[in-house]
Amino acid sequence: MTSSVFDPRDILPDDLIERIRSRAAGYDAQNAFPVEDLSELTAAGYLSVLVPTALGGAGLSIAEVALLQQRLAGAAPATALAINMHLVWTGVAKVLADRGIDDLGFVQEGAVAGEVFAFGISEASNDLVLFGSDTDAAPQPDGSYAFTGTKIFTSLGPVWTQLGLHGLDTTSSDGPKMVYAFVSRSDAIVTRDDWDTVGMRGTQSRTTELHGAVAAPDRVVRKIAPGPNSDPIVFGIFSVFEVLLASVYTGIARRALDLAVEVAKTRTSKKTGKTYSDDPDIRWRIAEMALAYDALGPQIASLSEDIDAQTDHGARWFSLLSGLKHRAVVSAKQIVDDAMLVAGGSSYRSASELGRLYRDVLAGMFHPSDPESAHSTAASAWLGPMSS
Template identity: 75%
Template sequence: MSDFDPAVLLPDDLLERIRSRAAQVDHDNVFPQQDLDELREAGYLAVLVPAELGGAGLELAEVSLLQQRLATASPATALAVNMHLVWTGVAKVMGDRGIDSLRFVQEGAAAGEVYAFGISEAGNDLVLFGSDTDAVPLPDGGYVFTGRKIFTSLGPVWTRLGLHGLDTTSPDGPKLVYAFVPRSDAVVTRDDWDTMGMRGTQSRTTELNGVVALPEHVVRRVDAGPSADPIVFGIFSVFELLLASVYTGVARRALDLAVEAAARRTSKRTGRPLSEDPDIRWRIAGMALAYDALPLQLSVLCADVDAGVDHGARWFTLLSGVKHRAVTMAKHVVDEAMLTAGGSSYFTRNELSRLYRDVLAGIFHPSDPESAHSTAASAWLGPLPS
């Protein structure tokens, strides 16, 4: 990875075009279709797909750098694309471990399919360990899914939805079923994404009204409840690491904007640029000290996933922890950047104003602060008595 240059796949001119559209996308509360079209043309949707299947054959650590870079231009675009990349990343993690059941996802991504992430459900804090969506088996091995998913990014444009549901008919206990379904009349995408920030993700509610997953697209059946099954690890690892990458990219952009503002602004009191003011220098130094740790942590953890390093049960603490740290760090850096830039950053036309709203979304993604702390507490103190 040492020779990898993210600017090759995400050149400056492409990044600037995406950045130039971000404010209007946010203002109009629409999906950034032009961004997706240009990224698809650049091969971005297949960066994690093996070269022999038509992709770029990149490692997770390399794609983390790409997502950090993309988020500096448009956090919403990066977060939306993240959900597609999660599924191609899961296919890679499982394929690297000898499980080829998601090869069709890799082939689909190389052919232009857009995969959405249909896991989140209102009130379901079990997340990957449970589901309120009914999964009813068919005689041929397929499944019928009925339920409601929330925060389905790429709402207007996805072509395939990766999801899970609960099969309560199995004689050996409830099974969580992971599968992929096509866009069809049995799927309703609600136009209900009207949020404070991350508006371009268009993470709409998705209603499943008996949508059928073909037998060849049912990829895993696992026991309900906590599990170390490869698909659970694959989803959790790629989701947390790429999510942390996006918010780390938000922090980098806020830091860069703060540095620009400090150099541009002049103190009426001293007549000198704010970049020479000791308080401002302290503030920006604190932002940089907080930011600098995250790219390094992401690099190491992504490389460990790529290499198949076995951290055992500690993986869940490491992964939820890096996501939590990335989000809290990014929020702190954006807060400090707003103070550095001054009152102009409070206007919606200011990029920092948008970053301030966008970064708040991070606290709602799994693992949320409560889950991250609970996982860490159990790792270090042991589980609570039953």
């Protein structure tokens, strides 16, 4: 299947999207995980869209799944963001497999079998992200590792079955090692019921406590030096994570634009007797929204296709990817802000879909790469490292 003929409605048909959209407000109000959404998406094969057809998946590309995530986010941002974290691991498995590395073959097989993979990388106050960890990874005599620490923002908190995570092994004779591995849910893992946020409530990205959680030897997938690293797993995580995050927030932007257009065409001015679509100021505002939105899709498509094609951007990859995510979330927030102004005060009510999008879009700034990291990466790419 190629991007030129791919239609997201083949995987996410209109009736499924509308059912998911109809439930989004309820999950938000209840601060609950979208169980029905996950069930329907699982039945539709969504959890294995990035898995090769030979293994039972849909065999889609990163570029195609980016389009799917935009469509899903337009219906239910929290559902899309939660599923994103599972798709990141299946995407990393694809990136590695495309480059002849089968370390995550079990992730692809697991996704087809119904496993739900969560992303256990974020830690409180750890701005090193992929380059360091406060979680202890203790090697065991049989080659397994026991992980002890606390992970935050673990989306899919109530439902995941496998957690992909990293930790630091300080015992290695050749220096500390970042250990990437996967652990199953067990009594050694506590998922706190502590997710009560302003927006993206359905993700249920709860805090995860690791109390010696063991990754079996065949689930220890990478041991690499801490710090900036060109290892394929670092590139795989960073690239898929940033592209799919940009896709979710671009989907929010599109939905806000559509809602603003709908309001402008139906809302009538008492002053002029005309619809807002004939008001020059409103037209200018919606044009600004459209101009910003129209730039996002091609950027996502270009970089995701480069990932699929194994294009070599060298050291520029990290600034390109962090820049993509940064532009997507900044643009999406501005588009939602403008949509709120077009819709007027009614959009400020908690029952308003735009009001919910307004709360959901705020989360974009907190995902890696945050604005400071994105700017630092871009500055280093163009100016070189700062002098000591």
